[in-house]
Amino acid sequence: MNKRDFDKDLRVQIDALSNEKQPERDLWAGIEIALAEEAAPNEQNKKNNTESSFKMIAIAASFALVCVLSWFSLQPATEQITGQDLVAALSSQHKAQKDALLVKFQDQPALTENWQKQLTELDEAADAIKAALKHDSNNIALLKMLQNVHQQQIDLIERVHSPKWRQI
Template sequence: MTMKPFEQYLKQKLDALPTERQPENDLWPGIDLALHAEKPHSAFSKPQRWLASAAALIVAVGLGWVLQPLWHTQNDVALNGEALVQALSQQHEQNKTTLLVSLKDTPALTNNWEEQLTELEEAAEAIKTALKEDPDNTALLRMLQSVYQQQFLLIERVHAPKWQKI
């Protein structure tokens, strides 16, 4: 049976599609953190489990200060989704208030930053609404965390001294 031109052309194009495509971001750090937060691998022997726990603890202590929000998120997902969302939001509000108070005498570099901040706050509220339906959804939790981080970055950047601008 002879192939129709379209079928033939489609097959040719399908055969030429790349089998691999690389993500723009390095995804391993997030995976690694999530694996540390999960139950030990079922194939672990007792000494391996102890070593894995010790390694996880060392990594957690080492990265704790740098990745505190992310670590809390990943670690608490397995415990309680709703409580985590509340804790994350409360922590964010406290940190944001502290940051805003510390920067109140620093002039902002743009005029519409509060409007942008409101938009990000609305995005966070939409994600929190979605989380009420699915509190353990790690992707939504990551989105919420990302929006909170964007709020911090926005506040910091608009209040950065001018000499820091590139």
Template structure:
């Protein structure tokens, strides 16, 4: 099946779907109950919620990378664009994590040295990407180094045994 045939079949299938689907029952009582119960619950702001900032940053990073993957930056190749976006998002995520863990003591003393070593590895990969910009293995390595750095920061400040 060619791409055009597939697109045509997809368009036909989408056109045959109903524009509106009615629920089987009235949903407003459940919505009203949920809104009233949420208004009655107090808002919890504690230090236990801080690890969730890391997860939120990771989700935002993935979403932004997906969105930027669909758009094009003028003057950059796809892999150069992706490396640049990866680097920017990693720095933002790293800063957010460090800010969220600023009041917590680290479990080890040499964690900053390990972060610096991972930064040096990322820099070496970026240099290799300048020489071979269309190498997907280098992009994957860069992504893995960044993820290792984020994982290290999270493990040092919020180890698994402290999480519920």
């Protein structure tokens, strides 16, 4: 069968069909129910979408509040001091601690005679470190050295006046 005969035969069969086909039952009731069911979920979805958007906004606002409060709580209450101010603060704190120890142990006899000479040498070392810090006040290594010299002075005073073998 060639294409021309097929098209002609198809056209004859289509023309033979009746133009009007009646449904076997009333379809409008089913269509009406389907439209009502389709509209109800849309209204429910709109309600759920509104509720979920409010929940998301509330969660986002809570998260933002927590972030802001955390940020401000992590900020230091006072500004950190650096440079010569830090050296001065370390020195004054050490001097106060050293003076307090000397007053505490002034009535106790020292175990060695040359402890004050050692204390003076440590003072000279601290002065040399402070002079170096004037040129490079944020040098961490020098700051640690200064703290170490200060701690050596405190340890010297405590060991000379209150040795471990005397303590219980």
